[in-house]
Amino acid sequence: MTSALAEQRQNRKRKRRIFIMVMGLTLFLSFLARALFGDTGILVGFQVKSEYQRLLARDALLQSQNEQLRNEINALKNDPRALEALGRKEFGFARPGEVIYQFNSREGATR
Incomplete structure (x- = not known):
């Protein structure tokens, strides 16, 4: 049971990392698009x-x-x-x- 619980924690950490990376990349791309194509x-x-x-x-x-x-x-x-x-x-x-x-x-x- 402990290994299943540990595996769930690892999956959650992995999903959280992926989510943070995707959000960071999205934020970066939005800033980049604004810097290139925005009003200024x-x-x-x-x-x-x-x-x-x-x-x-x-x-x-x-x-x-x-x-x-x-x-x-x-x-x-x-x-x-x-x-x-x-x-x-x-x-x-x-x-x-x-x-x-x-x-x-x-x-x-x-x-």
């Missing part, structure tokens, strides 16, 4: 970092464009030749006595 997980972190790099590149491009526009504004404010060139190009302005020839190209025109 590693994959989201990679996406955020990628978006940050994209925004940095866009910011650099916009900074460059702003600098070019500042230079153009400065030239138009301070350089009469730049203002004259803009007027000629955009609005077809001419100096007194100048004649402007405009040629309209037609599609399919031949000589």
Whole structure:
């Protein structure tokens, strides 16, 4: 009888160990899944970092464009030749006595 009782105790200990191991593994896997796929997980972190790099590149491009526009504004404010060139190009302005020839190209025109 003592051996049967001892065997039952061993079985209970074995089952308890298995249960604890399964629960521990389940807990570990749930933490791992949350760390990878959760709202603040590693994959989201990679996406955020990628978006940050994209925004940095866009910011650099916009900074460059702003600098070019500042230079153009400065030239138009301070350089009469730049203002004259803009007027000629955009609005077809001419100096007194100048004649402007405009040629309209037609599609399919031949000589």
